[in-house]
Amino acid sequence: MKIKFILFMFIATWLSLLVRVFLLSVESNTYYEKLSYNNTIKIEQIAPVRGEIVDINNRPIAINELGFKIQLAPHLGLKKNLHIFESEINMLVKLLPKLDKEKIISDYKKIDSYYNHNFIDIVEFVSYEDIMPVYSILNLRENINIVSSPKRYYPYNEVGAHAIGYVARANKSDVLDDELKKLIGYTGKTGVEKYYNEYLQGLAGKREIKVNANNQEVEELSSEKATEDGKLILNMDIELQKYISTLFENKSGAVIVMGVDGAILSAGSFPEYDLNTFVNGISNDVWDKLSNSLEKPFSNKLIHGLYPPGSVIKTGLGLIYITSPEVGPYWGVNCTASLALGTRVFRCWKKDGHGSVDIKKAVRESCDDFFYKGSLQLGIKKMSDGLIRYGLGRKTGVDLPNEFIGTVPSSEWKRKKYNKPWYIGETVNTSIGQGDFLVTPMQIARYTALMAVGKLPRPHFASVLGDKAIEPEYEDVLSEGELSKLPIIQNAMYEVCNSPGGTAVNYIKSKVKIAGKTGTAQVVGILQDIKNRELEHEMEYYTRSHAWFTSYGPFDNPQYVVLAMVEHGGHGGAATGEIVSNIYNKLLELGYIKASE
Structure with a gap:
């Protein structure tokens, strides 16, 4: 009787192990394949360019000023990398004296962490005129990333302010409303800028890229353009x-x-x-x-x-x-x-x-x-x-x-x-x-x-x-x-x-x-x-x-x-x-x- 019991337990144990091996190797294959894929393939959203607003005679009253955003590589705030961090910041401020050094450092440290592997925005906007003389220097540095980033500009300043409205940085409640606002960072706050915000901001594009263990891009697998530049024509003269x-x-x-x-x-x-x-x-x-x-x-x-x-x-x-x-x-x-x-x-x-x-x-x-x-x-x-x-x-x-x-x-x-x-x-x-x-x-x-x-x-x-005229x-x-x-x-x-x-x-x-x-x-x-x-x-x-x-x-x-x-x-x-x-x-x-x- 004891021999039968021992034999039964032996067979049951091996059956359990075989079932577990089967689940890990066959049934869980899809799950681990997907996990592996996510570790090597990255989906990157592309922010659309906001549409312009023009008057009845096609004169621009809300446009996008050409400029750039500056990003810094993550983990430079760690003790072992502090010398690199200080060197990059000092170099930036020397090349672009208008930058606020203290603000750059503060903004970077708010975002930087062990868990963040993406480049961090440290300067929201630098005009085309300011960055062009130093663009080639910055672009060669592996810790610095220069990204096209247009800024809203109102050529007539205060004229028609309450009707036109303005865009400003999206806050937490804005982002809860629309995830795209988080990507863009800005949203219409008042006037027609707010009323027609969904149309003006467009739709995000996306890139599917392969990355290595250091989160560096190896290959672009696919790309889908953003829907952008939707022009709004007003009756306003x-x-x-x-x-x-x-x-x-x-x-x-x-x-x-x-x-x-x-x-x-x-x-x-x-x-x-x-x-x-x-x-x-x-x-x-x-x-x-x-x-x-x-x-x-x-x-x-x-x-x-x-x-x-x-x-x-x-x-x-x-x-x-x-x-x-x-x-x-x-x-x-x-x-x-x-x-x-x-x-x-x-x-x-x-x-x-x-x-x-x-x-x-x-x-x-x-x-x-x-x-x-x-x-x-x-x-x-x-x-x-x-x-x-x-x-x-x-x-x-x-x-x-x-x-x-x-x-x-x-x-x-x-x-x-x-x-x-x-x-x-x-x-x-x-x-x-x-x-x-x-x-x-x-x-x-x-x-x-x-x-x-x-x-x-x-x-x-x-x-x-x-392409739709507004009917009375x-x-x-x-x-x-x-x-x-x-x-x-x-x-x-x-x-x-x-x-x-x-x-x-x-x-x-x-x-x-x-x-x-x-x-x-x-x-x-x-x-x-x-x-x-x-x-x-x-x-x-x-x-x-x-x-x-x-x-x-x-x-x-x-x-x-x-x-x-x-x-x-x-x-x-x-x-x-x-x-x-x-x-x-x-x-x-x-x-x-x-x-x-």
Whole structure:
């Protein structure tokens, strides 16, 4: 019995060994073959070159400056190699005196380790002009690697900064989003650079190479080119943009020049800042100066600036009034310069009142009393619903990142936001674009296009993306009744700029016949017991009203919307009329509008 047991254990042991040998030699062959392959074959990704951005006339506004990246071999930071490390660094700094020696050493030591076998980036960018005289010397050194590395460059510096945007180093959250950003190292941070980042950055290529035990390349097995250089053509005219920047010197605010189809020819948020400052990283001093400025140069006021619209909403609200059964096209008021409501008195801007007022006069002369009394007839729900339908209080869909929505106040909105009741005085305040009413300049530009042609366009900077032209998109938001009454509002807007009593007529010097609406949006309330208002130019700067003027032209053949908003500019027409006039004259000079029009 013992012999049988011993024999059984002997056979079982040998069978187990044979099975294990079989698994190691046959079944695991695929695994070890793959492991061996990975130890000798390396996949190297090729970073694509970012596509350029050009204006409507093919003038470059975001390009790639030719340059090089310098890399250093790994493991030179080890004690036994320190003399080599110091020698290479000293040689580099001697040949390229602009380099920061301490930063190079610090950057290298952060990455260097026993486990890293790849060359380490120590200088992100050296210009073509700087490196060419020493290229042959550096290229012969086995511990130094010179790699082509273009850098983003903005030839017009600060012009159109908020629309164009900039690229900067990709951070951890950027890389989580997209592994390609880790390879490239840079990504679009703002403006169209960010909105169209995926298209502009392209797709990585790859090389399959054989390496030896020292991780040195022996042979290239295959290569796949990167998909790159995707050009983005904008509707923007950079010459017009430069001109508008001069008009806004020492002013804060926003300007938009947009086709009635939504194509944006120019858009500026002021003050601007030099985009090139951000490509390699901004200094703390410059950052503090810009971020602490009361004029908020970092804020893209086109889509992030939230302002009370003031009287510019009277055109759309007027259309809602004259197409509603509660008011109608023939309704009028006798403006006596004030409306008593409970314990409050709501004043018209004109101290002596406007007398008998119909819709055309109300828009032309911006009579507050007409809109106060009309709001009491119509009610806040119909006012709010109509204005939201016209494009306020919602995103325009413009091709810029993180657009703000703004606020068209209503009883429902207040209940949701504050859990408080709505008061009739808030309805009256809303009727002249004050109170909690907040809009962006982009919303008002789009809303003005609706007044001009009866359709609500989607604003867009891009003209051609790759080989695809960007087609106009519209929303049909007006009813048949509103479309039939729209000419009443259009004629009233014409009279604002061209007829006696028009709030803009004394400030418009345009060679193009235009229609428009001024707005003076208060930023501080006026106490009830003050009967004689302080003049805007006598007020402290930051208590002055924001000045709006939104327009379209030519009147008989609407082609462009021109909007200007000057922060703390005071009276809408006085602060913005000359700016808007000069822009139309420039459009005429550049051929966008024909002289006969």
